[in-house]
Amino acid sequence: MVALAKGAEPSLAADARLTPEALGRLTALVARRAAREPYAYLAEEREFMGLRFTVSGAALIPRPETESLVEALLEDQPAQCVLDLGTGTGAILLSLLDRWRGTHGVGVDRSPAAVVVARHNADALGLRGRALLLASDWSSALRPVPTFDLAVCNPPYIPSDEICGLDPEVRDYEPRLALDGGADGLDPVRALLPGLVRVLAPGARAVFETDPRLWNGLAALVDQSGGTDIACLRDLTGRRRGLVARFAGTRA
Numbered sequence: 178m179v180a181l182a183k184g185a186e187p188s189l190a191a192d193a194r195l196t197p198e199a200l201g202r203l204t205a206l207v208a209r210r211a212a213r214e215p216y217a218y219l220a221e222e223r224e225f226m227g228l229r230f231t232v233s234g235a236a237l238i239p240r241p242e243t244e245s246l247v248e249a250l251l252e253d254q255p256a257q258c259v260l261d262l263g264t265g266t267g268a269i270l271l272s273l274l275d276r277w278r279g280t281h282g283v284g285v286d287r288s289p290a291a292v293v294v295a296r297h298n299a300d301a302l303g304l305r306g307r308a309l310l311l312a313s314d315w316s317s318a319l320r321p322v323p324t325f326d327l328a329v330c331n332p333p334y335i336p337s338d339e340i341c342g343l344d345p346e347v348r349d350y351e352p353r354l355a356l357d358g359g360a361d362g363l364d365p366v367r368a369l370l371p372g373l374v375r376v377l378a379p380g381a382r383a384v385f386e387t388d389p390r391l392w393n394g395l396a397a398l399v400d401q402s403g404g405t406d407i408a409c410l411r412d413l414t415g416r417r418r419g420l421v422a423r424f425a426g427t428r429a
């Protein structure tokens with residue numbers, strides 16, 4: 178059987194007896210999974226970039242396609258100061274800070290409950306000293322000063338009318354705020370770009386995750402906001418999952 182003590186590493190013990198307490202916990206977990214709750218919410222954790230992140234229903238479960246973006250970023254020189262817009266569990270920001278030991282960063286999320294999860298993860302990974310995690314409507318809590326040489330953003334990008342067709346694991350359990358991209362999936366990007374441009378240092382890069390079907394629309398919005406050198410980052414299936422652009426920045 179699998180040991181079920183809270184907080185214990187799962188371990189196989191074929192000859193162990195299932196205590197009534199463990200049986201009760203197992204039964205409850207099976208019922209939650211049968212109701213299509215994602216496994217990561219049952220386990221309360223998810224591995225991302227080789228790091229263990231606590232997850233809860235307050236935040237999106239970090240996805241493998243997002244790891245592709247982080248891996249692409251890590252091929253470049255470390256940034257000095259990173260902004261993560263819509264940080265959720267903090268997965269993107271904290272995995273960058275874990276690899277780039279001299280980098281500082283700010284993660285923002287409109288969900289105060291998600292920020293609590295991100296702060297917990299920053300503490301658990303020993304990164305709190307270099308990560309400021311704030312509840313904010315995109316960059317509105319930040320002074321409009323050109324600060325960041327890298328911005329990363331995995332915005333909500335599912336068109337509103339597609340949410341009802343998602344798997345129950347996503348539709349019924351992950352926060353709508355983390356999923357809903359408005360009528361065409363690009364409303365969050367429209368909302369965040371004006372503020373983002375004001376906090377980017379001259380020559381900064383911004384990287385967005387998107388649905389491959391939205392890539393051209395995203396590129397047009399980034400172009401209209403002054404982004405240049407727009408290029409695509411592909412996920413493991415070869416699809417256009419990420420967009421990277423450079424911004425000239427504004428004067429303080």
Ligand SMILES: C[S@@+](CC[C@H](N)C(=O)[O-])C[C@H]1O[C@@H](n2cnc3c(N)ncnc32)[C@H](O)[C@@H]1O
Pocket residue numbers: 236237238239240243262263264265266267268269285286287288291313314315331332333334354355356365
């Ligand atoms: C797709 S999830 C990405 C989470 C995390 N960055 C990741 O990649 O796993 C989008 C995140 O944006 C946040 N969000 C949505 N609207 C926002 C807003 N107006 N301001 C700040 N964050 C917002 C959501 O709460 C959610 O955590």
